[in-house]
Each structure stands twice: as C-alpha cells, then as structure tokens.
Amino acid sequence: ELGPFSHFMQKEIHEQPKALADTIEPILTHRFKAELFGANAEEVFSNIDSVQIIACGTSFYAGSVARYWIESIAGIPCNVDIASEYRYRDVAANPRQLIVTISQSGETLDTMEALKYAKSYGCEQTLSICNVRESAIPRASKLVFYTRAGAEIGVASTKAFTTQLIALFALTGVLAKLRGRLNDEKEAEYLDSLRHLPGSVQHALNLEPQIQRWANKFAGKEHALFLGRGVHYPIALEGALKLKEISYIHAEAYPAGELKHGPLALVDSNMPVVVISPNDNLLEKVKSNIQEVRARGGEIFAFADLDSHFGESDIVHVIRTPRHVGVLSPVVHTIPVQLLAYHAALARGTDVDKPRNLAKSVTVE
C-alpha cells in the first residue's frame, strides 16, 4: 500500500501533483463558474457582502492564505477565525456574510459547532470545503466543494492542505468574476497558472534530497523559527506546525516584519531560521529581515524562487524552488516545509504517521 515510500505522510506529500490535478480538473472545465460550488451557488454568492472563514489547525492556515486572495482579487472583506475561538465569542451577526468552513475530515467538532453557532446568528449562506464526501460539516452546509485529495491517512495534513488552497482559489475566482473584477484575460491567466501548478509542485518535490540534508541539521535542534510575509506568512505557520507536530521540535512562525517587535531576541547561532522567500513584491522586505537575523548570528535556511537574486553565505543557506508561479506561489512553497518536517522527524525517529497525543480527526472538544 505504501509502494516505494516509508510512511503515509511521505506518500501523501508525493501524491500532491495528482491530488492537485484532480481538484483542478473541474475548474479547468467550468472555468470560474459559481456552479463549481453547487446548483444555487450563484444566487448565494451574489447576495453576500463579506466572507467569514472558520477552521482548525492546518485548515485554518489554508483559510488564512485565502483571506489575502479574497481581499486582493475579489475585493471582498474576509475574516478568518479558529473554530474553537469563534464559537465562544459574541460575534457581530451579519446574515449577508458567507460562512466558509474548511475541514479535511468534515467531522471536526469545533468546526461543526462553530457552523451551527453562525447559523444561530442567522447566517444561512454556508459553504463547506471538505475532503470526505457526505461527512457531517458538508451535510450541514448549503454549498459544498469537495477537494479530490483522496484518503489522507497520516495525521499530519499535507495533500488536504494544498487541495484546500485550490478550492479557496476557485472561490476567489468565482467571487471576483461575479463582481466584475475578473476579465477574460485575467481568467485565462489564472486557469493557465492552475494548469501548470502540478508540474511546479513536482519540481519542488524533486528537491527532497537537498531538503533532507537540511533536515538532518534540524534534527539536533530543539527550536526553530519560521518567517514569511504576506500570503506566505500562513505557509510559515504551516511549516512550524508540521515541524512541531511530527518531529516535536519547538517551532514558531512570525510575519517577518514582526521580528523587531520581540522574536529577534530569540535569535542566536543556535536558532535555525527558515525563511519563505518567494520572488514577489515583498522579496526586498524579506531580504532586509534576513539581514536582521544574520546580524545576530542566526543561521538562515531560505526557500527562494529560481528567478530571484538571492545571496548565499556561510550562514545563509538557500534551496531554489521553481520559478515564481505568481498568485499560486503559496501552494509551491508548502512542499519544501512539508518535506523539511518529514525528514527532520525521520532523523529523530518519531512516529511520523501517528505523532504522540494526536488523532487524525478531532471529534471531541
């Protein structure tokens, strides 16, 4: 069942080009049409004034990426909440909000309860992004988009996350189109990016031997810092979560611009700092954040796009990810942090597929 792989997590990381292609397929067929989300989706989407995303763990980070997309591409206010927080705070009821729950399993109790809570406030416009057909959360939602990741067995979510990003990008495109913010040219460009994405992800997977060498260095550490900016900040969060979840190395993620506001105090020669450094409009900012870390003797491990000018030195190590793929770059930049966590865990001899204290599906509070 595992084929050439040692663990389900490794297998599932490598299944991503196919999982992504399968999830992208209906979008290439229907373009950014509301029906992707259900027969009455156009009516629902036309009557909303904002988006509220609710999820837990890795699914919450997918939602956090989507917030950048929905606000910048569709021009719609978007808020993202952790389900266990949302369900216990007094929310400002807004029935015109689209409630989007994201859940791989469709059975996460907090996400389910948060959905019921939103409904109790009169929010009836609900969409579920889910990987398991007919599970509880999609059944309780008006609209649904099923990711086609296939069964995910490793406790650490990998292919579910990247396919959730595709679903959320499709939502962004649909909302943008309905609001007249997506002309034919831009739509064609996004579809083209989607078409090429599995190939770029495969390219990133081919970096595994280099990443494994880095991971072996991480295995001896007790702490790590992950930095990102903008739409890649949630990828830094995801990288830190993966690392702590399966290797038990304490990892924290920060938006790189926050360094001076506290975390810089942690940096010394024992602190590996992973930097997500795509070739986007924030690259120069990221580079100056790298200088701040360097100046304190911190060791940098940067994932930089092939087409960026990026200096290496004895304390700035660089792995070249594929060329910058534009708006879908967070998907490509997820692959290296998954592989880093996997190989660090392997080197530490932890139970990669079943990390201590965790369950695949969290159906209790």
Ligand code: M6R
């Ligand atoms: O099934 P869900 O997407 O609702 O699960 C949410 C989280 O429990 C899940 O993403 C968790 O954080 C993963 N183990 C992280 O790898």
